[in-house]
Amino acid sequence: MAISTNELRKDRQDLIDQLAVFDGKILRGSVIESYKKCGKPGCKCATGTGHGPKYSMTVNFPKRRPENDYIPLEYVTQVKEYVSNYHQFKEIIEQICMINRELLKRREEL
Numbered sequence: 138m139a140i141s142t143n144e145l146r147k148d149r150q151d152l153i154d155q156l157a158v159f160d161g162k163i164l165r166g167s168v169i170e171s172y173k174k175c176g177k178p179g180c181k182c183a184t185g186t187g188h189g190p191k192y193s194m195t196v197n198f199p200k201r202r203p204e205n206d207y208i209p210l211e212y213v214t215q216v217k218e219y220v221s222n223y224h225q226f227k228e229i230i231e232q233i234c235m236i237n238r239e240l241l242k243r244r245e246e247l
Contacts, residue, residue, distance in 0.1 A: 142245050149236045152229050163226050164219035166196035168208065192216075 140148075172187030174180075182188050192208040194216060208216050240247055 142240065142243060145236050145239060149233055152233050152236075155229055156226065159222050159226055162219050163223040164194075164216060165223050166194045166220060168213070168217050168220055169193050169195060194220075 170190045170192055172182075172189035173191065174182045174187045177183075192210070192213045194206050194208055195203050196206075197203045237247055
């Protein structure tokens with residue numbers, strides 16, 4: 138059964154209301170965890186996973202080189218949350234766009 142135009146508009150408003158929850162706490166990029174071997178003879182890192190974890194964030198931009206930034210340990214949890222929020226934010230925006238496209242197909246006022 139097709140969803141009514143009024144229901145589409147209500148769903149869109151519900152999605153718009155969800156965007157406010159993020160309150161600007163969004164960050165685009167990927168968090169990368171790494172371990173490094175120091176190269177010192179006899180260091181425990183030579184036989185283990187290495188020193189770390191160390192965290193960095195990579196952000197890709199169109200027609201530009203990716204940017205990498207070190208993340209201090211005290212910010213890792215927050216950065217991971219903000220990156221997760223970005224993906225949720227992006228999904229909500231896509232759902233709003235789908236609703237708007239459906240309204241346009243119906244020749245309804247956006």
